[in-house]
Amino acid sequence: MAAADDLKFQEFDDAANLLAANPDATTISIDEPVEIPKNQHSRQQEPGREEDDELLGTDDSDKTELLAGQKKSAPFWTFEYYQTFFDVDTYQVLDRIKGSVFPVPGKNFVRLYIRSNPDLYGPFWICATLVFTIAVSGNLSNFFIHLGKPTYHYVPEFRKVSIAATTIYAYAWLVPLALWGFLMWRNSKVMNIVSYSFLEIVCVYGYSLFIYIPTAILWIIPQKVVRWVLVVFSLCLSGSVLVMTFWPAVRDDNRRIALATVGTILLLHALLAVGCLAYFFDAPELDFPAPIIPAHNGTTVTTKSH
Amino acid sequence: MAAVEGSGAGAGAGGTLFPGLADVSISQDIPVEGEITVPVGSHSPDEDYSTLDEPVRDTIMRDLKAVGKKFVHVMYPRKSSALLRDWDLWGPLVLCVSLALMLQGGSADSKDDGGPQFAEVFVIIWFGAVVITLNSKLLGGTISFFQSLCVLGYCVLPLTVAMLVCRLVLLAGAGTISFIIRLIVVVAMFGWSTLASTAFLADSQPPNRKALVVYPIFLFYFVISWMILTFTPQ
Numbered sequence: 017m018a019a020a021d022d023l024k025f026q027e028f029d030d031a032a033n034l035l036a037a038n039p040d041a042t043t044i045s046i047d048e049p050v051e052i053p054k055n056q057h058s059r060q061q062e063p064g065r066e067e068d069d070e071l072l073g074t075d076d077s078d079k080t081e082l083l084a085g086q087k088k089s090a091p092f093w094t095f096e097y098y099q100t101f102f103d104v105d106t107y108q109v110l111d112r113i114k115g116s117v118f119p120v121p122g123k124n125f126v127r128l129y130i131r132s133n134p135d136l137y138g139p140f141w142i143c144a145t146l147v148f149t150i151a152v153s154g155n156l157s158n159f160f161i162h163l164g165k166p167t168y169h170y171v172p173e174f175r176k177v178s179i180a181a182t183t184i185y186a187y188a189w190l191v192p193l194a195l196w197g198f199l200m201w202r203n204s205k206v207m208n209i210v211s212y213s214f215l216e217i218v219c220v221y222g223y224s225l226f227i228y229i230p231t232a233i234l235w236i237i238p239q240k241v242v243r244w245v246l247v248v249f250s251l252c253l254s255g256s257v258l259v260m261t262f263w264p265a266v267r268d269d270n271r272r273i274a275l276a277t278v279g280t281i282l283l284l285h286a287l288l289a290v291g292c293l294a295y296f297f298d299a300p301e302l303d304f305p306a307p308i309i310p311a312h313n314g315t316t317v318t319t320k321s322h
Numbered sequence: 323m324a325a326v327e328g329s330g331a332g333a334g335a336g337g338t339l340f341p342g343l344a345d346v347s348i349s350q351d352i353p354v355e356g357e358i359t360v361p362v363g364s365h366s367p368d369e370d371y372s373t374l375d376e377p378v379r380d381t382i383m384r385d386l387k388a389v390g391k392k393f394v395h396v397m398y399p400r401k402s403s404a405l406l407r408d409w410d411l412w413g414p415l416v417l418c419v420s421l422a423l424m425l426q427g428g429s430a431d432s433k434d435d436g437g438p439q440f441a442e443v444f445v446i447i448w449f450g451a452v453v454i455t456l457n458s459k460l461l462g463g464t465i466s467f468f469q470s471l472c473v474l475g476y477c478v479l480p481l482t483v484a485m486l487v488c489r490l491v492l493l494a495g496a497g498t499i500s501f502i503i504r505l506i507v508v509v510a511m512f513g514w515s516t517l518a519s520t521a522f523l524a525d526s527q528p529p530n531r532k533a534l535v536v537y538p539i540f541l542f543y544f545v546i547s548w549m550i551l552t553f554t555p556q
Contacts, residue, residue, distance in 0.1 A: 104534070105534075107530070109534060137460075145541060148541065170552075170554055171554075174436065
């Protein structure tokens with residue numbers, strides 16, 4: 017038996033011996049290339065490999081990595097089908113979060129971390145955490161901003177939770193749907209090497225929203241400059257993750273369409289951040305004391321500044 | 323008919339239809355005895371399986387005792403399986419309704435800015451518990467659906483106690499000191515709830531995914547604690 021690290025299909029010699037024991041079995045000789053393509057998204061090897069597996073009748077452990085797209089074999093009405101989307105361990109989730117916060121230039125998030133095992137745990141719970149973080153931080157920030165005013169009466173503003181939930185979950189699911197549809201449509205016209213499944217796009221978007229959680233907590237600080245610096249910083253980080261993921265998928269296309277796609281992705285991401293900041297966080301008061309400056313609701317007069 | 327004629331000396335009085343099975347005993351050889359009437363009433367007054375005949379007080383007290391025993395298990399969480407084995411949803415229902423009722427009467431200048439309404443608290447608790455249960459089952463947990471709901475519902479008890487304390491403290495005043503007291507009480511009860519439910523639920527999860535299961539529970543009780551802490555009376 018040859019060394020396994022040569023990546024040559026030496027085990028087919030065993031197959032020949034096995035088949036020699038059963039001469040009645042039909043044999044098909046298939047010429048395998050010497051090297052396996054590293055790109056797991058290319059599926060040219062699959063038909064040949066399926067026939068080999070049927071002949072061998074063995075459940076090769078390599079099969080789960082090579083036949084990447086065929087892992088989910090349970091029918092969609094069984095529970096096991098949905099369990100395949102939660103097939104991650106703690107360290108994997110933490111790795112993916114780390115990869116979304118510290119993007120390595122030149123490395124594709126999907127290829128590096130997800131590797132054909134997209135999960136729904138990360139996107140779902142990151143969105144849930146973000147919803148509650150934005151609602152709670154917004155409430156706290158408004159409380160601290162309006163603290164000294166005599167006419168201020170604290171309100172929990174619970175309705176904003178449902179608005180935040182609708183917005184964030186819609187963004188995390190509808191935008192990937194639109195993007196996936198668009199990429200599929202372009203794929204039919206231009207042959208791309210890289211194509212993503214819908215779940216992988218949802219995964220990337222979900223994990224890229226993680227950076228907004230600490231950003232939302234830091235938005236409690238009632239300084240306009242600080243808030244906008246945070247917006248730009250988090251936008252750069254998560255935007256770069258998205259750009260590095262989707263640029264290889266569109267770069268073979270028409271130049272303008274590629275740039276428009278990436279630009280739209282970034283624009284929607286920025287809109288989400290700025291919209292959340294504007295809606296959930298009241299504007300902090302001006303720092304400069306002026307004798308008479310009516311506050312924005314016109315009922316109180318700020319005379320002290322902090 | 324040819325088969326019957328060809329049976330010959332094979333079988334009994336009725337002859338066989340399947341000569342190849344002549345050596346297989348068939349039901350004709352085995353006499354059938356017994357009653358085929360289904361007994362309607364309990365025919366042995368000694369063994370009292372049915373709970374229809376007991377006084378109503380016994381029925382209610384049995385359930386109340388079971389619920390009370392589980393409350394005690396939550397307040398002093400040990401590794402006992404009583405909560406898991408004999409799950410019931412009475413306790414969670416009572417706790418959820420009382421918590422939602424106590425969260426009423428919150429301040430509302432306009433209806434949009436007030437605290438959560440009754441239906442919102444109810445939905446958050448039950449929908450949150452269902453989602454956490456589904457999450458733990460999807461990650462490969464071995465606990466059953468209703469057992470997990472039972473545990474999560476019962477572990478809301480410390481937070482209900484905290485809500486009660488908060489309302490009492492707010493009756494005395496709404497200043498900074500009362501806020502600090504409320505903060506300490508709510509944080510302590512939040513920690514107690516999370517630890518209690520983790521103690522019951524963590525063993526049924528695969529070992530390398532425990533943190534993935536515990537975090538949503540943490541988030542769930544955090545949201546409930548936030549609702550309790552930000553309750554301000556009118």
